Structure formats: C-alpha cells, structure tokens
C-alpha cells in the first residue's frame with residue numbers, strides 16, 4: 001500500500017514538473033532588422049503604403065535591447081542583455097532614440113488604443129484594416145502631446161513623442177533607456193485577447209512571436225506589399241480566448257485532486273480521469289508545438305493503464321478468521 005502511495009506521489013510530481021517545463025518553446029528564429037537606409041525617401045513618397053515610424057533609419061548604433069524574435073537570455077544575438085525571471089521572446093524591433101523624438105503612423109489607419117500600459121509608459125496601437133495589420137508603438141511619453149484613441153490617421157501623421165527614462169515604463173529608481181518598441185501584427189486588435197501570451201499589446205512573450213501573428217517590422221515596411229485580402233492572421237482558438245494558461249492550470253489541479261481522492265478513498269478507477277487529463281493536455285501541447293510534450297500522453301496512458309487495472313480487478317475477499 002505504501003509503495004502505491006509513493007508511486008502516486010511521484011506521478012503527481014511528474015505531472016507538476018511537466019506543467020512547469022513543457023509549456024513554451026526554448027528557441028525561436030530571430031532576425032536582425034532589414035537596413036532601411038532610405039527611410040527618409042520612403043517617408044516622403046506619398047504613393048507608398050508604409051513608412052518607418054521615425055525620421056531616421058534604424059542603423060545598427062541605434063538598435064537597443066532586441067531584434068525581432070530574440071529571447072531575453074544573454075546571447076551574442078542581443079545588442080544588450082536584458083534579463084527577465086523567465087524566458088520570453090521579443091515581438092518587435094527596438095530603436096534607441098532620444099526622449100522627445102517624434103513618432104509617426106506607419107500607414108493609414110485608426111488609433112485603436114492610446115493610454116498607459118504597464119512597462120510601456122504610454123502605448124499607442126493603430127489598426128490598418130486595408131492591410132489587415134495593426135502597429136504597436138511602445139515607450140511613448142505620457143507627459144507630452146499625443147493622439148487619442150478613435151482618431152483617424154494617415155501614413156506619416158505625428159502620433160506621439162518618445163518618453164523620458166523615468167516615464168516611458170522606467171522610473172526614477174529604475175530608468176529605462178529611451179527607445180521605440182515598434183511591432184506589427186497580422187489582424188486587428190479586436191481579433192486578440194487582452195491578456196495572456198496572445199494579448200494584443202504583447203511585447204515580450206513566452207510563445208514564438210511569428211507563431212502568433214507578429215511580423216518583422218522592417219521587413220513589412222521595406223516590402224511595401226499587402227497580400228490579396230490583407231496579411232493572414234493566425235486563428236485564435238477558444239482556449240486562447242479563455243486563457244490557455246488558466247485552463248491548463250485547472251486541468252492539472254483537477255487531475256492532482258482526483259489523484260489524491262482516488263488514493264484516499266481507495267476508488268482507483270478515478271485514476272482514469274487524471275490519465276485522460278494528461279493525454280488531452282499532451283495532445284493540446286503537441287498541437288501547439290510545445291517542446292518535450294510527447295512525455296505527457298505517455299504518462300497519461302500509464303495512469304490510464306493503472307486506473308483500468310484497478311477498475312477491472314475484483315475486490316480481494318478478506319481472509320476469514322476461524323476460531
């Protein structure tokens with residue numbers, strides 16, 4: 001009996017460990033920005049669809065924390081290391097410029113968000129329905145002039161200025177080097193949830209940015225192209241809208257609780273439930289391209305096998321005491 005408890009405890013431990021370690025990819029493809037040597041030329045040509053959001057080109061000296069798709073870990077790919085407690089990928093390109101630098105709309109559109117937002121200081125999002133894109137401008141100045149949400153903009157309209165180091169998401173104690181965090185994504189902000197790794201204002205995310213609709217900004221701008229029907233956006237699943245992390249955490253909690261109850265009450269057929277949970281979670285993880293998720297269905301099948309074994313086993317008759 002005690003060895004069974006040991007196995008069950010080990011099972012729960014393994015489930016919890018896989019929950020922590022297998023949810024997100026370890027690496028993503030990352031790319032340096034395409035050199036926009038003719039940014040001013042592009043900006044002044046009104047026949048073009050897109051322009052760079054700053055007056056100058058993003059030459060190498062002006063790159064900051066992250067290229068598109070890099071992780072926050074210190075690797076030779078990153079201009080400056082920027083460490084978070086957990087691995088995340090950069091869904092944009094960063095351009096270092098002085099505070100007060102004007103920032104312009106990259107294309108015609110409507111401002112769908114303009115407000116304070118966490119580590120961004122002031123954030124502006126612009127929907128570009130003609131291309132099925134939206135653009136993201138982070139670390140703007142809350143104290144300087146800026147456009148309000150709902151404003152129609154044309155390509156090249158001034159929308160805001162870069163913020164000072166203590167108002168752009170940084171503080172007096174922890175100033176943040178003034179820079180523009182510039183993102184472009186397929187779809188409109190209404191297509192995405194407001195929370196989680198798919199959130200419409202995502203900057204550093206745990207999923208590969210290119211897998212959730214983020215595009216490399218300098219590539220889109222230099223291409224000056226809109227595919228027929230606009231840029232195709234990834235399908236945002238029901239689980240994502242619900243809050244994928246929350247859902248998976250609930251699955252594990254329920255699975256763990258059933259494990260304990262099944263063991264306590266000696267109703268081990270209940271093990272079928274956590275077994276199924278592990279199999280389903282494994283299939284979902286696999287479907288989402290999560291590394292090392294193959295182990296989950298295997299664990300699930302093992303638990304199922306134990307559950308089935310106990311379900312079909314007849315109760316052992318108690319030995320009769322003969323006096």
Ligand SMILES: [Zn+2]
Pocket residue numbers: 065066090092093094180181182203
């Ligand atoms: Zn950034």
